[in-house]
Amino acid sequence: MTATEKWYEKSGEQGDVVISSRIRLARNLKNYPFPHLLSVQQKTEIAMKVKEALEQSNSYIAKEFQFISMSELSAAQTGSLMERHIISPEFANDRKGKYLLLTKDETVSIMINEEDHLRIQVLTEGLSLDKAYETADKIDTLLDNALGFAFHDKLGYLTQCPTNIGTGLRASVMLHLPSLQSSKVVERLKDNLSKIGLTLRGTFGEGTQALGGMYQLSNQVTLGISEETAIENLKSVAMQVIDNERTVRSQFCKRTETQDYIMRCLGTLKYAVLMSNQESMKLLSAVRMGINEKLIEEDIAKVTKLMIILQPYTLIKNAEKELSPTQRDLLRAKILKETLT
Amino acid sequence: MTATEKWYEKSGEQGDVVISSRIRLARNLKNYPFPHLLSVQQKTEIAMKVKEALEQSNSYIAKEFQFISMSELSAAQTGSLMERHIISPEFANDRKGKYLLLTKDETVSIMINEEDHLRIQVLTEGLSLDKAYETADKIDTLLDNALGFAFHDKLGYLTQCPTNIGTGLRASVMLHLPSLQSSKVVERLKDNLSKIGLTLRGTFGEGTQALGGMYQLSNQVTLGISEETAIENLKSVAMQVIDNERTVRSQFCKRTETQDYIMRCLGTLKYAVLMSNQESMKLLSAVRMGINEKLIEEDIAKVTKLMIILQPYTLIKNAEKELSPTQRDLLRAKILKETLT
Numbered sequence: 001m002t003a004t005e006k007w008y009e010k011s012g013e014q015g016d017v018v019i020s021s022r023i024r025l026a027r028n029l030k031n032y033p034f035p036h037l038l039s040v041q042q043k044t045e046i047a048m049k050v051k052e053a054l055e056q057s058n059s060y061i062a063k064e065f066q067f068i069s070m071s072e073l074s075a076a077q078t079g080s081l082m083e084r085h086i087i088s089p090e091f092a093n094d095r096k097g098k099y100l101l102l103t104k105d106e107t108v109s110i111m112i113n114e115e116d117h118l119r120i121q122v123l124t125e126g127l128s129l130d131k132a133y134e135t136a137d138k139i140d141t142l143l144d145n146a147l148g149f150a151f152h153d154k155l156g157y158l159t160q161c162p163t164n165i166g167t168g169l170r171a172s173v174m175l176h177l178p179s180l181q182s183s184k185v186v187e188r189l190k191d192n193l194s195k196i197g198l199t200l201r202g203t204f205g206e207g208t209q210a211l212g213g214m215y216q217l218s219n220q221v222t223l224g225i226s227e228e229t230a231i232e233n234l235k236s237v238a239m240q241v242i243d244n245e246r247t248v249r250s251q252f253c254k255r256t257e258t259q260d261y262i263m264r265c266l267g268t269l270k271y272a273v274l275m276s277n278q279e280s281m282k283l284l285s286a287v288r289m290g291i292n293e294k295l296i297e298e299d300i301a302k303v304t305k306l307m308i309i310l311q312p313y314t315l316i317k318n319a320e321k322e323l324s325p326t327q328r329d330l331l332r333a334k335i336l337k338e339t340l341t
Numbered sequence: 342m343t344a345t346e347k348w349y350e351k352s353g354e355q356g357d358v359v360i361s362s363r364i365r366l367a368r369n370l371k372n373y374p375f376p377h378l379l380s381v382q383q384k385t386e387i388a389m390k391v392k393e394a395l396e397q398s399n400s401y402i403a404k405e406f407q408f409i410s411m412s413e414l415s416a417a418q419t420g421s422l423m424e425r426h427i428i429s430p431e432f433a434n435d436r437k438g439k440y441l442l443l444t445k446d447e448t449v450s451i452m453i454n455e456e457d458h459l460r461i462q463v464l465t466e467g468l469s470l471d472k473a474y475e476t477a478d479k480i481d482t483l484l485d486n487a488l489g490f491a492f493h494d495k496l497g498y499l500t501q502c503p504t505n506i507g508t509g510l511r512a513s514v515m516l517h518l519p520s521l522q523s524s525k526v527v528e529r530l531k532d533n534l535s536k537i538g539l540t541l542r543g544t545f546g547e548g549t550q551a552l553g554g555m556y557q558l559s560n561q562v563t564l565g566i567s568e569e570t571a572i573e574n575l576k577s578v579a580m581q582v583i584d585n586e587r588t589v590r591s592q593f594c595k596r597t598e599t600q601d602y603i604m605r606c607l608g609t610l611k612y613a614v615l616m617s618n619q620e621s622m623k624l625l626s627a628v629r630m631g632i633n634e635k636l637i638e639e640d641i642a643k644v645t646k647l648m649i650i651l652q653p654y655t656l657i658k659n660a661e662k663e664l665s666p667t668q669r670d671l672l673r674a675k676i677l678k679e680t681l682t
């Protein structure tokens with residue numbers, strides 16, 4: 001792995017179904033009110049303290065961070081961070097006093113002054129919650145030692161929203177569930193998961209569409225449960241969902257009609273002159289499934305990467321110029337043609 | 342040109358719009374009633390006379406004929422002759438006493454005991470009515486000399502249906518008019534042409550669909566007009582329709598949306614696993630236009646040939662075995678994949 005290779009340029013464990021794993025820790029500095037009560041000046045003060053804490057540490061990972069003032073970014077740069085799941089949709093709004101620390105490989109990010117002072121997030125390829133937690137935990141310890149987090153002996157970490165109090169941990173996996181989606185099994189699954197404290201949501205969280213069959217599975221309980229238990233719990237349920245998707249997928253892909261559909265999707269991706277984001281996600285989703293079922297020979301990580309970089313804001317950011325919707329559709333089609341073999 | 346190369350394996354004059362030219366002469370032997378009054382034995386007697394007349398002539402073309410007893414053909418062989426425009430749909434029904442003389446290159450055919458005793462037909466690539474007429478005229482003269490055709494000094498050649506009396510000639514061109522079709526201009530054109538004694542009809546004549554934008558333009562008047570005038574008339578109107586199609590097509594193909602549509606059609610043709618005849622005609626029609634407008638590099642004659650050989654009966658005939666609709670759709674997709682570069 002080179003320093004600049006992104007997590008989405010590699011395929012990880014259970015990579016046929018699991019796109020990525022994410023650990024997010026909500027943390028607040030003691031001696032400061034929660035962000036919504038802070039002035040811009042105080043917010044900047046906190047950001048500088050975090051930045052300095054990292055710079056003064058001798059941890060390897062701490063040296064990898066870029067410090068970004070969100071208010072200095074363009075709309076495309078901000079939107080692209082959201083599309084790449086580095087920041088939350090909420091963090092993109094009203095960016096004054098918000099800061100971001102981000103490693104070059106885009107694996108570790110710290111949102112400063114989102115709902116809490118700090119949202120430490122680690123995003124890794126495939127099913128890799130333990131690895132992601134290990135990294136998050138290191139940064140958590142480092143910053144806790146330097147800055148002192150608000151912590152209550154009985155409750156645990158204190159957060160603005162009561163649903164995060166305790167571990168402050170949200171663990172999630174991004175799952176590619178095209179077969180469960182098209183067979184409508186996913187709706188039943190959502191209900192069942194909510195009964196055991198887990199949620200299955202769209203690509204960008206609550207209330208968003210599952211573009212290209214991409215779903216977030218995450219834990220909800222943060223109080224009265226250890227980090228390790230929460231992660232183990234999510235992992236074991238994820239494995240069941242993965243098996244479920246694999247079974248349906250394999251039956252599904254034995255049908256000639258499905259094979260026809262998948263190959264037509266590939267043909268359209270390779271030959272279209274205009275391609276919308278919505279359609280590209282839909283077609284790439286089918287092709288991704290086709291690769292996993294050995295109907296198509298292609299690098300799976302290439303498809304995951306296309307699903308990330310062809311999103312509207314990321315397309316504009318990488319083009320380094322404004323693009324009209326038609327220009328985006330032309331460029332998207334061009335990149336697809338050049339990338340798919 | 343080798344002996345077995347078919348007319349549809351070559352592109353002819355005005356080949357971007359004109360698929361083929363056809364001359365058909367309706368002729369009857371004097372001393373025999375019209376076919377619907379003949380016994381099967383008499384029908385066979387006529388067929389044998391025609392066959393012998395050709396065999397005993399020393400014309401080069403006469404040696405090229407195969408003699409086919411229609412009642413001995415399978416449904417697929419019969420259907421394929423119709424799909425290749427060698428016989429009329431009517432000729433395919435109740436085949437007893439019906440015979441066909443056909444050259445190896447499928448250019449010249451003589452239907453024996455269709456509506457008239459003889460229907461001499463010459464089918465050539467592109468706009469080539471004069472060439473086709475020249476060949477038809479040679480065969481006409483040869484057979485007239487040998488057998489004696491029913492002819493009236495004032496009326497001309499006598500035929501069963503009064504609409505054919507006189508020259509007995511029907512001249513037609515098969516035109517590829519995808520742009521006039523999709524822009525709906527074709528409906529207005531039909532009305533206007535009928536006023537000047539020409540008809541524009543579907544791929545297989547009256548009441549049939551214009552599959553893949555293929556239309557037959559033909560003359561209707563046979564009485565009180567010479568063969569040469571009828572042909573000149575058709576040619577000059579055809580040239581106007583051709584120009585019309587070219588103008589609309591070229592404007593149409595400048596639009597990115599059209600280019601997108603055409604390229605997607607090509608992608609689908611190359612990647613689909615299942616392909617119906619209807620869809621294949623539609624997609625090949627778009628690709629044919631794309632080749633003519635230099636959006637796609639491909640041999641135009643290859644596309645015309647695919648439009649002929651992928652039709653259901655011809656597909657079965659060439660496979661030399663029964664094929665279910667799904668097997669046909671699979672085979673059609675396979676041939677497309679292998680043929681298109």
